[in-house]
Amino acid sequence: MSFAAPSWFPATESVEDELARRGVSRREFMEYCSSLCIVLGVGKSEAPRMAAAILADRRPSVIWIQLQECTGCVESVIRTSEPSIGTLVLDQISLDFSHTLMAAAGHAAESAAAAAMAAEKGKYLLVVTGSIPLADDGIYLTIGGRTAKVILEEAAEGAAAIIALGACAHWGSVQAARPNPTGAVGVSEVIKNRPVVNIAGCPPIADVVTATVAHFLTFGRLPAVDGDGRPLFAYGARIHDQCPKRANFDAGQFVEKFDDEGARKGWCLYEVGCKGPATFSPCPIFQWNSHTDWPIGAGHPCIGCTERGFWDTMTPFYGRLPDVGGFGIESKVDILGAALAIGATAGVVAHAAATSVHQMRERKRSLPVVDPTSGGPGTPKA
Amino acid sequence: MSATPLPPQPAPPRPRGFTLGHRIPPPSGEYRWVYLWDAPLRAMHWLAAIAIVALAVTGFYIGKPYFITGGAESADPFVMGWMRFIHFASAAVLVMTAIVRGYWLLAGNKFERFAALFPVRPRDWVNMWKQAKFYMLMERHPPAYLGHNPMQQLSYTGIYLVAAVMVVTGFALYGQSNPGGLINRGFAWVPALAGGIQMVRFIHHVLTWVLIIFIPMHIYLAMRADTLERTGVISSIITGGRFVDAKEKFIDAEDA
CATH class of the missing domain: 4.10.480.10 (Cytochrome-c3 hydrogenase, C-terminal domain)
Structure with a gap:
C-alpha cells in the first residue's frame, strides 16, 4: 500500500491481523464470504476462492472519486449489513483513495490520488459517485482547478473496471432532472472505452456494492448486467x-x-x-x-x-x-377522459334530438297531408 | 353475392304521429340480399367487443382499485389477482381477434380486405365530406355504400391503431412480471420509445378512454343508420348481410 492508505489503517497490518483485532473469527469470515457468494448467485463453493481473494496481499486496489453528489452514497455504503467485515472489504482492505473517508486533504489528497493511480495503473477498480456536469465546459464542478470530466477521464484511464455508484453516477439523478441546468450525465456517457457497472439507487444498498467489489476481487471481472448496466444479481427482479x-x-x-x-x-x-x-x-x-x-x-x-x-x-x-x-x-387524465366520454354520450343524445327535430320539420314542409288509412308517406303514389 | 329478388309488396300502413325514417325514398318494391361480412369477421367483432369491455372494467380497477377488500385475511380474497387474470385473459382474446382480423385483411372479401381500410382516393374524400354534411343535418342522404363509407373506414382504422398501441404497451407492462423473459425482452423497445415505463403506463391508461368514447358513438351511429336510412347495418354484423333496394346504385359496388 502506498502513501494513499488512510492513516488509521497501518499498511503493515495484514487482513488477518485486522480481522483478529476486530474479533472476527476465521469461521465468521468464511460465513460472510459464503453469504456474499449466495448474494452474487455464484454458489457457496466459491467461498474459499473469494476468501483467498479478499485476504490476498496483492489484491487490486480501489480508487473512489466523488463528483457532483450529496455523499449519501458513502453514508449508505459504510452501513453494510456486516459492518465489521463488510466495511473491511470495502473501506479498509482495498480503498486507497476516497475524498470523504481518507484522512488526508488538499494537496496531500491530490498527490495521494495521483500516486495510487500511478502505482496500480491498469489494475485498480474505480468507484465513482456523482454525476459529471458537461454544460459550459464543465465549470459547474471543479476540484483543485480541474473539471469533473477531466478528473474522471484521468482516473478512468488506468482503471481495470469502473463502478458507477448511485443514481448520479448512473445517469445524473436530481441534477439531471429536467431542465438539467448543469448538463449532468452519468459515468457511462463520458467513459466509453472501459467496462462500467451501474449500481443504481439513490442511494444504493451497501451490500450490492460490497458484493460487486468482492466479485471483482474474486473473479477479476464485473458481474453480469442488465440492459441498463446494472448487476443482474441485484437488479434482476422487480x-x-x-x-x-x-x-x-x-x-x-x-x-x-x-x-x-x-x-x-x-x-x-x-x-x-x-x-x-x-x-x-x-x-x-x-x-x-x-x-x-x-x-x-x-x-x-x-x-x-x-x-x-x-x-x-x-x-x-x-x-x-x-x-x-x-x-x-x-386536466387530470381520468377527469378529462370521463368528461370526454360523458361529452360523447351527451353529444350523441343531442345529435339524436336534433335529428328528430329536423325530421319533424322536414315532414311538415314536404308532406302536407298524410291520410292515415292510405298507408304512409313511403307508399308509392297510385 | 346472392341476390334473390322478392315479389313487390305493398308498404305496410304507417301509424300517425312521430316516427323516424319517414323521408326514405319510396322503395322500388324489389330487394336483394347482399352478403358483406364473413363469419370470422363477425365473430371477431363480437369477441373483441366483449374483450374490450372486460379489459376496460378490469383495467380501471388495476389502474386505481375502486373498491377495497376489507376485513378478512389477505390470503382469503384474491380481487386484484382475479382482476389481473381477467385482464390478461381478455387481452389474449383481443390479440387473437387481431391476428384473425389481420389474416382476414388478406383472405377476406373486397369489403374486408386491406384496401378497404384506407380512404385514400379523391372520391373517398368527397364522400367523406358528404357524410359529414349528412351528420350535420345539411344533406338529405348519405353517400350510398354497401361496405364501410370513407368516414367509417377512417374511424375503424383509427380504432385498429389505438388497439395496436394498447396491445404493444400492454405487453410492455405485462413483460415486467417476468424480467428477462421473452415478452420483457421483445417489448423492451416500447419504454425506450415512450420515455420510461411510467409513460407506457400513461399511454395505456389514456387510450382506454379513447376506446370508451368510441363505444357510444359507434352504437349511436349504427342505430341511426338503421332507423333513419333503413340500411340494416346492425343485422349485417349479426347475419353477415343486409337487404338493399334492388335498384339502388352503390358507390363501392363495382370496386375491385
Whole structure:
C-alpha cells in the first residue's frame, strides 16, 4: 500500500491481523464470504476462492472519486449489513483513495490520488459517485482547478473496471432532472472505452456494492448486467414481485391515504403511488442499515430510485400515473377522459334530438297531408 | 353475392304521429340480399367487443382499485389477482381477434380486405365530406355504400391503431412480471420509445378512454343508420348481410 492508505489503517497490518483485532473469527469470515457468494448467485463453493481473494496481499486496489453528489452514497455504503467485515472489504482492505473517508486533504489528497493511480495503473477498480456536469465546459464542478470530466477521464484511464455508484453516477439523478441546468450525465456517457457497472439507487444498498467489489476481487471481472448496466444479481427482479405486501395487493387491500385503516394494517401502498411494479431492485430482500428496514416496510411507497430518469418519469411520487403538464388541476387524465366520454354520450343524445327535430320539420314542409288509412308517406303514389 | 329478388309488396300502413325514417325514398318494391361480412369477421367483432369491455372494467380497477377488500385475511380474497387474470385473459382474446382480423385483411372479401381500410382516393374524400354534411343535418342522404363509407373506414382504422398501441404497451407492462423473459425482452423497445415505463403506463391508461368514447358513438351511429336510412347495418354484423333496394346504385359496388 502506498502513501494513499488512510492513516488509521497501518499498511503493515495484514487482513488477518485486522480481522483478529476486530474479533472476527476465521469461521465468521468464511460465513460472510459464503453469504456474499449466495448474494452474487455464484454458489457457496466459491467461498474459499473469494476468501483467498479478499485476504490476498496483492489484491487490486480501489480508487473512489466523488463528483457532483450529496455523499449519501458513502453514508449508505459504510452501513453494510456486516459492518465489521463488510466495511473491511470495502473501506479498509482495498480503498486507497476516497475524498470523504481518507484522512488526508488538499494537496496531500491530490498527490495521494495521483500516486495510487500511478502505482496500480491498469489494475485498480474505480468507484465513482456523482454525476459529471458537461454544460459550459464543465465549470459547474471543479476540484483543485480541474473539471469533473477531466478528473474522471484521468482516473478512468488506468482503471481495470469502473463502478458507477448511485443514481448520479448512473445517469445524473436530481441534477439531471429536467431542465438539467448543469448538463449532468452519468459515468457511462463520458467513459466509453472501459467496462462500467451501474449500481443504481439513490442511494444504493451497501451490500450490492460490497458484493460487486468482492466479485471483482474474486473473479477479476464485473458481474453480469442488465440492459441498463446494472448487476443482474441485484437488479434482476422487480420490487413488486419480492414485496412482502404482495399478498395485500393480490387481495385488493390498499392504503387509500396515509394514516387510514389500511395504512395501520400495513396494506399495499399501490394506490398512494408505489412504483414497486416498475422498479427493479433488491430492497425487499437486502434491506437497509443492517437489515433493519426499507421504505415500503416503513410504510412509504417506493419512488423508483433505481430506474433511470426517475425524478422525471416516476413523479408524482404519490400518484399512479404521470401528471399532465400545462393544463391545471381539471386536466387530470381520468377527469378529462370521463368528461370526454360523458361529452360523447351527451353529444350523441343531442345529435339524436336534433335529428328528430329536423325530421319533424322536414315532414311538415314536404308532406302536407298524410291520410292515415292510405298507408304512409313511403307508399308509392297510385 | 346472392341476390334473390322478392315479389313487390305493398308498404305496410304507417301509424300517425312521430316516427323516424319517414323521408326514405319510396322503395322500388324489389330487394336483394347482399352478403358483406364473413363469419370470422363477425365473430371477431363480437369477441373483441366483449374483450374490450372486460379489459376496460378490469383495467380501471388495476389502474386505481375502486373498491377495497376489507376485513378478512389477505390470503382469503384474491380481487386484484382475479382482476389481473381477467385482464390478461381478455387481452389474449383481443390479440387473437387481431391476428384473425389481420389474416382476414388478406383472405377476406373486397369489403374486408386491406384496401378497404384506407380512404385514400379523391372520391373517398368527397364522400367523406358528404357524410359529414349528412351528420350535420345539411344533406338529405348519405353517400350510398354497401361496405364501410370513407368516414367509417377512417374511424375503424383509427380504432385498429389505438388497439395496436394498447396491445404493444400492454405487453410492455405485462413483460415486467417476468424480467428477462421473452415478452420483457421483445417489448423492451416500447419504454425506450415512450420515455420510461411510467409513460407506457400513461399511454395505456389514456387510450382506454379513447376506446370508451368510441363505444357510444359507434352504437349511436349504427342505430341511426338503421332507423333513419333503413340500411340494416346492425343485422349485417349479426347475419353477415343486409337487404338493399334492388335498384339502388352503390358507390363501392363495382370496386375491385
